[in-house]
Amino acid sequence: MLRTLLVVLIVVSCVAGCRRQPKQYDQSSPEAVIESLEAMVKDGNTQRLHELFYAEDDDMRLALRRFGRMAGRLAELAVAINEAFPEEVEKLKEDAEEAAANGQATSIMARLSQGMMRQRRSPNSNPGDTFNSAFQQLLTNPYDSFEQASDRLTAMEIGEGYAGLMWDGKPLLPPFGIKIREDVDDKWYIELPLDLPIVTKYRPRSEEQWLIAGYLMKSWENAAVDLKTQVEDGKFRNIDEVAQEAGAMVLPPTLMIGIAYSSQFKEDD
Numbered sequence: 001m002l003r004t005l006l007v008v009l010i011v012v013s014c015v016a017g018c019r020r021q022p023k024q025y026d027q028s029s030p031e032a033v034i035e036s037l038e039a040m041v042k043d044g045n046t047q048r049l050h051e052l053f054y055a056e057d058d059d060m061r062l063a064l065r066r067f068g069r070m071a072g073r074l075a076e077l078a079v080a081i082n083e084a085f086p087e088e089v090e091k092l093k094e095d096a097e098e099a100a101a102n103g104q105a106t107s108i109m110a111r112l113s114q115g116m117m118r119q120r121r122s123p124n125s126n127p128g129d130t131f132n133s134a135f136q137q138l139l140t141n142p143y144d145s146f147e148q149a150s151d152r153l154t155a156m157e158i159g160e161g162y163a164g165l166m167w168d169g170k171p172l173l174p175p176f177g178i179k180i181r182e183d184v185d186d187k188w189y190i191e192l193p194l195d196l197p198i199v200t201k202y203r204p205r206s207e208e209q210w211l212i213a214g215y216l217m218k219s220w221e222n223a224a225v226d227l228k229t230q231v232e233d234g235k236f237r238n239i240d241e242v243a244q245e246a247g248a249m250v251l252p253p254t255l256m257i258g259i260a261y262s263s264q265f266k267e268d269d
Contacts, residue, residue, distance in 0.1 A: 022048075023043065025039060025048070025051065025052070027051075027052065027187035027188050028186075028187070028188070030155030030157075030180040030188050031155055032188065033188050033190060034149055034150055035149075036052060037049070037052055037146055037149050037153070038146055038147065038148070038150050040052070041146045041147055041149075042147060044075065046068075046071045046072050046074070046075040046143060047069055047071060047073075047075075048068060049067075049068055049071050050064035050065050050067050050068035050071075051068070052190055053191075053192060054181055054190065054191045055189075059204075059206075059210035059211070060204070062210065062214060063204070063210045063213045063217065066214040066217040066221070067217045069217070069218075069221055070217045070218070070224065071142075073221045073224035073228070074138075074142050074220075074224050075142065075143065076224070076228055077139065077224045077225075077231070078139060078140055078141060080228045080231045080232050081139055081140050081239065081242060082140060084231050084232070084234070084236075085242075089140050089141075089239070092136060092137065092140055092141075092239075093141075096137070135243050136239055136243050139242060139246060140239065152167055152168050153165060153166065153167060154169065158179070161181060161182040162179050162180070162181050163179065163180045163188075164177045164178070164179055164180075165177070165178045165179070173193055176193060176195075176196050177193075178190065178191070178193050201265075202262075206264070208264065209261065209264050212257060212260055213261070215257055216253075216254065216257045216258075216261075219250070219253035219254065219257060220250060223246065223249040226249065227242065227245060227246055227249060230245065
């Protein structure tokens with residue numbers, strides 16, 4: 001009997017030891033963080049992107065983990081869309097390459113910024129096409145900008161324990177920038193620009209506020225899961241219909257959670 005138990009324990013130990021360990025991503029320097037960002041996307045580990053971001057406390061870390069799960073679901077949705085509409089996806093890629101050749105914005109954030117700037121300059125203009133193309137890119141290839149991160153993203157030292165993120169040699173989000181910082185665990189992390197003047201007043205600070213932010217991530221995660229199922233079931237005829245349904249899914253919970261979040265600041269006042 002004792003011999004049998006020993007054999008069982010040995011087998012269990014071997015199985016446990018042979019389990020595949022999660023890949024370790026280097027964060028020993030700002031440059032390593034950029035390389036790990038690209039590697040996570042290429043490895044299909046976008047659900048782990050949150051590991052590269054700095055968290056001020058456990059509440060923020062929990063919200064970032066929920067962001068990671070949402071990011072993973074968004075990647076799965078993109079795979080389903082690419083399989084369902086390969087010709088349309090290829091056309092979107094060709095349009096993006098043509099836009100890049102003409103010096104136009106091609107990244108998701110750049111397109112959204114371009115649309116907002118155009119609307120500011122001409123309030124009567126319709127930025128719908130710009131936003132729609134950016135949204136379609138988000139659904140079909142959400143991490144396109146990060147797949148070649150090491151080619152375009154660089155880090156410039158700005159002080160002890162801090163570096164600034166550069167895109168094509170220019171600071172991200174000028175004049176404030178986005179920083180990478182070293183933490184007490186000797187790892188480097190991307191620091192979200194929560195102290196921007198437009199953000200700092202309404203950024204999450206309390207446990208409840210971070211929980212609400214996490215609920216928002218969860219609602220988007222659920223929308224991505226439901227949308228993926230509908231895409232795989234053949235409910236949509238094209239990517240435009242997918243984008244419209246995505247908006248219909250995301251908008252109501254986002255508005256409701258936004259109201260709950262804004263009430264936090266009314267109570268503080």
